[in-house]
Amino acid sequence: LLDKTLEIQMGLYDVLLTECGEYIQIVETGDDYGTQRGPIISPELFNEMIVPRRKKLNDFIKSKAPQAKIFHHTCGSVYKILDGIIATGVDILNPIQPSADDMDTFRLQKEFGNKLIFHGGIDEQTALIGSMDTLKKEMEVRVQSLGKEGGYIMAPTSNFMDDMPLENIVNFAKMAKEVGVYVC
Secondary structure (H helix, E strand, O other): HHHHHHHHHHHHHHHHHHHHHHHHHHHEEEOOOOOOOOOOOOHHHHHHHHHHHHHHHHHHHHOOOOOOOOEEOOOOHHHHHHHHHHHHHOOEEEOOOOOOOOOOOOHHHHOOOOOOEEEEEEOOOHHHOOOOOHHHHHHHHHHHHOOOOOOOOEEEEEOOOOOHHHHHHHHHHHHHHHHHHOOO
């Protein structure tokens, strides 16, 4: 099943990237590997079953678009399998979900900041529905942690949701210009 899925994915990326690969800067891939408490499978099984296939897919994508960054989406607590994710050739990790176990953003930056670009980290379940002070504080913490050495793209942990006040979304964009500047 995993090999058939890989074959279909490679066929899709082949069609897309054969036509426009030279113009692409980022290619998004995704599989959810985490829950709020940890990976959905053991790190050993992840390394045995997922890493070789995901690496083959990412290598194929890079062969079609060598300049492109691989942007990989996986929700949840993936700290215990980050070495495997990095080994597959992922450049950008989305989302960073600091409310999940083991996803402390200072620790992630310290251990993986020289290997990954982090995308996300602004919690849509708390900060983006809370007060402007709460939102700004969360944004500042993420810049201080994930942006320490560069390589951070500020964004919600998932998406802007329909229960978020429009004012918060607008203010998020305004505050990103204010707090989202850091020196590499």
